Amino acid sequence: MKIAVDAMGGDNAPVEIVRGALQAVAEYGVAVTLVGDEKQVRAELGNCAATDLVNVVHAPEVIEMRDHPAVAVRRKKNSSIVMATQLVKEGKADAVVSAGSTGASMTSALLSLGRIKGIDRPAIAVVLPSEKDFTLLLDIGANVDCKPHNLFQFGMMGCLYAQKILGVDNPRVGLLSNGEEETKGNEATLAAFPLLQKAGINFIGNVEGRDIFRGTAHVLVCDGFLGNIVLKTGEGLAESLFKIMKEEIAKSALAKLGIVLAGAALKGFQRRIEYTEYGGAPLLGVNGVSVICHGRSTAKAIKNAIRVAMESVDNYLVDSIRDSITFAEKKEVDCANAQGSG
Amino acid sequence: MKIAVDAMGGDNAPVEIVRGALQAVAEYGVAVTLVGDEKQVRAELGNCAATDLVNVVHAPEVIEMRDHPAVAVRRKKNSSIVMATQLVKEGKADAVVSAGSTGASMTSALLSLGRIKGIDRPAIAVVLPSEKDFTLLLDIGANVDCKPHNLFQFGMMGCLYAQKILGVDNPRVGLLSNGEEETKGNEATLAAFPLLQKAGINFIGNVEGRDIFRGTAHVLVCDGFLGNIVLKTGEGLAESLFKIMKEEIAKSALAKLGIVLAGAALKGFQRRIEYTEYGGAPLLGVNGVSVICHGRSTAKAIKNAIRVAMESVDNYLVDSIRDSITFAEKKEVDCANAQGSG
Known part of the structure; x- marks a missing residue:
């Protein structure tokens, strides 16, 4: 090889x-x-x-x-x-x-x-850490505007990747949407829903933004415009939270000592949310x-x-x-x- | 009153x-x-x-x-x-x-x-805390599919809200997109860009997901599908991060003591990211x-x-x-x- x-x-x-x-x-x-x-x-x-x-x-x-x-x-x-x-x-x-x-x-x-x-359209997939294990999000930027058929194919490809590379037996595949109900979604996701339902995969329906990091779905499908923004929102929020926390801790000597004591636990935390472990985004x-x-x-x-x-x-x-x-x-x-x- | x-x-x-x-x-x-x-x-x-x-x-x-x-x-x-x-x-x-x-x-x-x-379409706006001060994000769910003209009107309304209610003199208005360049965006945002440029407001162009919480823009415009998902992604990620951190801290007595010492600083942190301070989402x-x-x-x-x-x-x-x-x-x-x- x-x-x-x-x-x-x-x-x-x-x-x-x-x-x-x-x-x-x-x-x-x-x-x-x-x-x-x-x-x-x-x-x-x-x-x-x-x-x-x-x-x-x-x-x-x-x-x-x-x-x-x-x-x-x-x-x-x-x-x-x-x-x-x-x-x-x-x-x-x-x-x-x-x-x-x-x-x-x-x-x-x-x-x-x-x-x-x-x-029809290749997609870029990324593995995000979650509370349980991970979520494979795709597309994160290859296709800005997507047709329902593209979203369907992303679901199929993501499902295979989760099985073959991430080692999940029967991956839960979800459609990123603005509500869990089948009636929620934009034009493209509403039309993609029945296609994914009939795809012969473990399609769990719509998944909300708040469930991305809970690990509700192993594979989460969206267009590349949304995927890019969601991914960067997550990165940006994590960075901002740590920055604000550091600023607050820097104000107090006691807090600084506390953080030193909590050091090992915080390293364990960092390891769990570290994206480098997952190694890159496959172009599917x-x-x-x-x-x-x-x-x-x-x-x-x-x-x-x-x-x-x-x-x-x-x-x-x-x-x-x-x-x-x-x-x-x-x-x-x-x-x-x-x-x-x- | x-x-x-x-x-x-x-x-x-x-x-x-x-x-x-x-x-x-x-x-x-x-x-x-x-x-x-x-x-x-x-x-x-x-x-x-x-x-x-x-x-x-x-x-x-x-x-x-x-x-x-x-x-x-x-x-x-x-x-x-x-x-x-x-x-x-x-x-x-x-x-x-x-x-x-x-x-x-x-x-x-x-x-x-x-x-x-x-x-044409009212929008729901929400004030998010940022590193600097805040970002008003709209629409967060009133309109799933939006026309360029809708996004333009959201920008105008958000700008007025930031001026009159949030007390910002010349609010920076941005368009949430998958890249900073003018050429980035989906069909609707690409067409909304020139409308916002000519609106006579302080339009700073496209803003990426990672800049939402940095406070790059005071007002950030998107359709309600994207806005809902971005908002809930942020909420969900913050919750998951704290949950994972608590799990890691619970493993060590030293870490628990450390967090007690850092208590006041962490409370200050919590206050700064607390959404309840900002009081609700106006329907504009x-x-x-x-x-x-x-x-x-x-x-x-x-x-x-x-x-x-x-x-x-x-x-x-x-x-x-x-x-x-x-x-x-x-x-x-x-x-x-x-x-x-x-």
Whole structure:
């Protein structure tokens, strides 16, 4: 197994990316191809490049966060993300991992790898920690405006990911909405509801915003506009709460002492809500394995993303999605035919 | 000034509602009309009913949370929320406050009071605490699918509310979106952007989810589907974080001691993020003052909501919205005419 890693993507590139890749090599025995500015990458690698499991492919260009993804991917053919994705296309790598521009990762995957037959729109999924275990939220930004059929396919793909990669037997799939009742929702979710109901998955209906972090659903479906805003609202709120708490604690010596005493418990708390444990956001629906990481990813997050990419390959995620969508579409056609002849 | 209070609405009715109303009477010298089951309300009032500032209107029916709002408001003409709103319509009260079903409050207001001329859709606004001061988010549930023109009007109304009731001189108005750039957004927000830009308000453009609690914007505009989910995501996340933290702290005696020492600071923290301070969600765009409270409202939240209702009346909020919308529409027509003749 070989994973192509975009060594130049993310706020902490190439340092943390290279470190994370080396940790994955050491821990999982996987081979990695680091794609990026060869001089910088080799400087980071130091003596570690001596192993057969690490090689470097020089990419002279980088797609920056300020670049327009669709334009940049077409113009910067020699950028690290485009070249890394191309390795998967050419069969020289099994999967690609990047912490660079999400839009660039997605456009590269769409142009190089294409979509899985039957999938209209790929989606980006993210694993959020919850009180119980986790919630897989999708789409978090690939598709701003979604049709009911897209939401239905997100549910199918999310369900498979939860089964195959997150190890949940019969994942609860929910539709993110403004109320639990079947009558609640906007135009798109109201129309997606019956599609998901008939999908042959464990569809638990509408799920409210307050239930995301309770772990009510293993898989939570929404359009990419809503998903992006919900995800960032969560990140922002957690940051603001800790900031305000720190300000209040800083006012009192007693409180500072208290927090020192509570230190171990607070670390345990932090571990439980840490997103880096879950390792990146898979791009579901493209014809190959592509894992997108948070721009602020540390070495640990990169290592975990590589693990997720490996598991996706090992578990034939792409083939499973293709089969299940083909089956679902066939069932729909059969149903339509049966209704037509009835 | 007299405020009609729905004594039967909310999880803690009538106890906390009556208490909150009495606190408002004592603190602000306002008159209140408590609308609800007379026996229950009088029992709660005890000897306090002796003042001229408190009177009770008997309402034999209650709209329950499980009732369909639009149907229930039409059928239960003698319910507390319908009768309380009717008092405003008849000029027997200046404003109405309820912690019952949001949908019932809204439908009552729409049927009894009607919309302000020129406003297509009223919106529910909520004041969220932020790192700096607050963010007024609207709509949080009155309108699931919104047209660009609706979002524009929400921005205008929110701006006026921030000026007149929240005391901000030149409020920063933002559009909740999936990216800061002008090119980011869904169909509705992309089309609303130029409308808000030309509105003659301090429009700061798109604002991301992570900036809601930073206080980047004083007023943040979105459709009611998104607003509801964002609000509940925030509530749910805060609850889950505290729950996980408590679980971790409970594991260690040292941590428990630490939290006791940090107690005062944590109370200060709690005060800063406490929504009850801000007192209810105004229903903006109806032809009268209606303030909707959280179902879990305590006496303090009810008292603050009554204060908000008083300030809305004192500051001629309804007239201001009418004037500003008339002016905006006139400007649009003038622009169109000028372009037509140009």
